[in-house]
Amino acid sequence: MSDRIFALVVQACAALVVAIMIWVLADVVIKGLAHISWEFIFTEPQNAGRSGGIAPILVSTLLILLVAIIVALPLGLAVAVWLSEFARQGSHSAQQIGITLDVLAGIPSIVYGLFGNAFFSLYLGLGFSILSGGLTLACMILPVFIRTCQSGLNAVNNDWRRGALALGMSRASATWHILLPAASPAIIAGIILGIGRATAETAALIFTSGYVDRMPESLLDSGRALSVHIYDLSMNITGGDGAAYASALVLISLIILLNTLAQTFFDRWFSKRISTI
């Protein structure tokens, strides 16, 4: 009897999570669809965002994301390769770097915002700009990206390494031609995770990339990210809820779209690598 009650409780908990999840998503989709249109995506905001669209905000969001990915991707991959392939087994420095990365991954995004404001905006003099916002996000997604790629490389079967060794390949070319493509699912997962976190981020951007909702003319212009726009519309602007929901729907669709693009693009890139050895 108690067995059956326990099973019911467990299933009820799972059902509760699913129900709330559907509630949140349905809420965003229904209220978002009511306000969204092509015009909303392609025009400038008017009346503090109550009417008009989100075109400049979308551009800023994508530029911030681009800066973050361009910085974090090669750097993160290099560090992951060093930690997994080049560092001596059980080396003290590799271990310490790994632990530090875990702490970095746990630091709240608002603290990255404080750091970005003090370092990129003020100390390096980049001001409130897309560049300092993107660099702050790069710092934020780097640790998680490195850890994901590293665990992917670690999981690659040693037979691949033996084969490379037998062919007399250098460690560098073995990594480039064989190990990275073999670890590609984890690397793609890391990229998707990074893109997701960077696109969703709000707190780290408020004091680094700023609030300005005009079309950015260069990377040194301030630009408002989509998530900051949602926050501003819902908290500070009465009557902005409709536009906020539409922006939320665009944000979630954007994350899904970017994930799909990253998946197909890097899948193709890695499969090309492995076939042209």
Added chain:
Amino acid sequence: MIKIPIRHRFPNHLLDAIINIIFFVFAISCACLFLLILLFLIKETWPILAGNDVVSLPSLFKSDGWYPLEGLFGLNPMILASLAVTLGAIILALPIGVASALFIQFYSSPKVAMFYRVLLNLLTGIPSVVFGLWGLTELVPLIASYQPPGASLLAAILVLSLMITPTIALTSTAALSAVPTEIMLGAQALGLSKKTQLLSVVVPAAKAGIIGGTLLATARALGETMAVMMVAGNVVQNPSGLFEPVRVLTANIALEMAYAMEGHRASLFASGLLLTLIVWLLVYLAQRVQQTSIRGIRS
């Protein structure tokens, strides 16, 4: 049989040596990012730490309240609110998260389990500002219809627990799946009921992984800014009831950084420094717990 790990038996290429050094420098600079963050937080907090300003370090924790215009920067109400919100969210999310993990591992067909996991992963990917928006327009009015003002400690706890449940569920699932089959077979052979098998044998065996995941979820809850700020009401006061509005540390930073100067700015950076130190401690504890669990499984 093989003594030297395979990845260290590559011949000594010059290219490898060069790449090794370059990548090592990259790795070190990534680790130094942590030092840089600490350095800049401390630099901005320095007026307080050095004690040559109106604000002194002890006054942050014992003064009577947060009145920036009068030079009073007591963080206590915010610290208490952060703790209350985090604790509440963990109390709600831990049982639901562990139950979800048990559901995936023991109470569902592989197809349903796969679907549920995809759903949980999707839930972790939803931006916090979207949860905030949902909380603000759906949850807060619901609570307000029962007891105004609605934007309250309770709203913050509910939204936050929704955000960390998937984290706890997914880490617990990993911990449960790592429990050796012999332990489960032993429990079955003893003729224990399924409930007793799970609660008295399997969950305790996965305890370390579950605690580790919960500590990481705690760090996330403590650091969450947007969702909490949008539903908690943001009134600076000691949390006295579930329906009272509160302001947490992170929300305080986000709300006031835009116009904070000098001592005010320094005290905001001080709260950032405090958050970082707490997260450092939590991550350290999570690693300790997981290391002991690895040792436990090996022995």
